[in-house]
Amino acid sequence: MxxxxxxxxxxxxxxxxxxxxxxxxxxxxxxxxxxxxxxxxxxxxxxxxxxxxxxxxxxxxxxxxxxxxxxxxxxxxxxxxxxxxxxxxxxxxxxxxxVTTAIINPRQNYDSQILAGDLEALGQLYPFMRRRTIGNSVMGKELIEVQIGNGEKVVHWNGAFHAYEWITTSVIMEFINTYLLALTNNETIRGRIMFPFYDQVTLSIVPMVDPDGVDLVLNGPPDGSFGEEALKINGGSTDFSGWKANIRGVDLNNQFPAKWEIEAERKPKQPAPRDFPGYAPLTEPESVAMAELAGELNFEKMLAFHTQGEVIYWGFENLEPPRAREIVNEFSRVSGYEPIRYVDSFAGYKDWFIQDFREPGFTVELGQGINPLPITQFDEIYQKTLGIFLASMYM
The missing domain is CATH 3.10.350.10 (LysM domain)
Structure with a gap:
């Protein structure tokens, strides 16, 4: 106004x-x-x-x-x-x-166009929410980062690294709207006053890392060469519900130089609906943008939201700082999710972040079931995740 x-x-x-x-x-x-x-x-x-x-x-x-x-x-x-x-x-x-109620509806098939419209609406109503483009997808769609807060402590969240995990974007956007409402209305979330967080923490949020892939899963192949190539990679099937990669068939969360060679040896050797780590680390514009963002902002901690399993992966090669254990135990307490320190998987954003920055990094697997999780799980997932969002700011 x-x-x-x-x-x-x-x-x-x-x-x-x-x-x-x-x-x-x-x-x-x-x-x-x-x-x-x-x-x-x-x-x-x-x-x-x-x-x-x-x-x-x-x-x-x-x-x-x-x-x-x-x-x-x-x-x-x-x-x-x-x-x-x-x-x-x-x-x-x-x-x-x-304005005292939410203005967006994340309880729907949440593609990149809906995301862009919702971010524009929130930015108009809450202009202290900063938005910028940190890069572009393979198809040229903007990769949008949102920042909220004035604090020196930078906490990063991201969603939809994987195409069929688009519900993570919905969950993040619900919290963004809830947080903005609480700040402007001097309200609490789960009994906690929000304004001190605004003063102490800067949230860096990339709600949708893989917009091309999300749109492919939800809307089918686009017209033109990108859609034609995706159809070939998908074996000619127009059912992309099991598609995990970006539009070029590269798994963005297998793209980072943290034992990437191990993943390359045991994963698909060419573009695929899932798990292909690329022909080299950081070949995809989406993964490059995320790496550059981490280098620019020096996150105090990083949370990558995925689905599914209700677990939190928090270690990598014994390089995680000691305080990561205390943080993940709090995440577990407020959500009921199980902390898992090590897993036989490498080259992920969390792995690379811990390796290169020696700061706490977490892969949070939301919900249970078979990906893509149905939107009917949204409210249950959100209530469990809400505590993690809050704890990431106060821990």
Whole structure:
């Protein structure tokens, strides 16, 4: 929601008027100098939308404000030029309405187009949520990173490294919306006040690492050469529900230089619906973008969300730091998931992250069943994962 600066206004006064934490307003207006506001400047207020209201007999700004539980000054701010002493029946005015419910629906087949639309909608409503493109997929789709928070501690989450594990993106997006709501409405999640996390932690989130693969699983092969090649790799079948790789048939979570040679020796030797690690490490633009992101931001910890099994893999070659055990035990406590330190699998993002950065890295396997997990499991998966999201910020 936009307001125009009046004489004597400050971002602090807007924080008081709309009951939104001041740092959220400051971060929603990154090009504005808070100490040098100019009359007529546009300021974005996060977590609010304008609603049109038609004046009825006996209405006044006081009555409208009281009915809607807003301040009179808030009405003045969103109705510049309206004389409150000369309201006319049938006249329309703006009412600032606080958004208190989720605005996205992740409980659906969640492809890259839905993701892009939801991120745009959330960015408009909560402009303190930063978005940027960290690279592009094989087909040129944007790989979007979201950042929320001001803290020096950078915690990274990602989803849909594997195409048929797209439900991980849905779960991450549900938490993003829930977190943004809690921040702007001064609410708690599971009894925890959220704003201290915003101040202490910067969340780095890539909700969908493999948009081409996800779209292939959910929507079928695209027109053109990419779709034709995918059909060949899939043996001519139009059923891509078992497709795990990117559009070129490379398993993105087998692409990292952490004993990659072992995986290359025992996995498919050419593009396949799953498990082909590529002809060399880091050949795919999606895996390159994720590696570069880790190098840029120096994550304090990293969580890669996959499906399925309700387990958490947390070690690699005894290179994980001692505190990783304490963290994974807390993840297990809040979710019921089983911690597993080592597994006979290499070349994953978690493996490479632990190897190269010596920081805690986790592969969190959500849900149980056969991939792709049905969206009917969403609520159960989300409730178990919610504790992990929170614990990753406070541990």
């Amino acid at each position: 936009d307001v125009q600066v009046r004489g004597g206004d400050s971002l602090w006064s807007y924080s008081n008027t709309f009951n939104v934490p001041l740092p959220l307003i400051i971060n929603s207006n990154p090009t504005i100098n808070p100490s040098m506001l100019s009359i007529g400047q546009t300021i974005q207020i996060p977590g609010y939308r304008l609603q049109r209201y038609t004046i009825l007999q006996g209405d006044s700004f006081y009555k409208i404000a009281t009915r809607n539980r807003i301040s009179i000054d808030g009405l003045f701010l969103v109705n510049p030029g309206v004389n409150p002493n000369a309201l006319q029946i049938g006249q329309t005015v703006n009412i600032p309405k606080r």
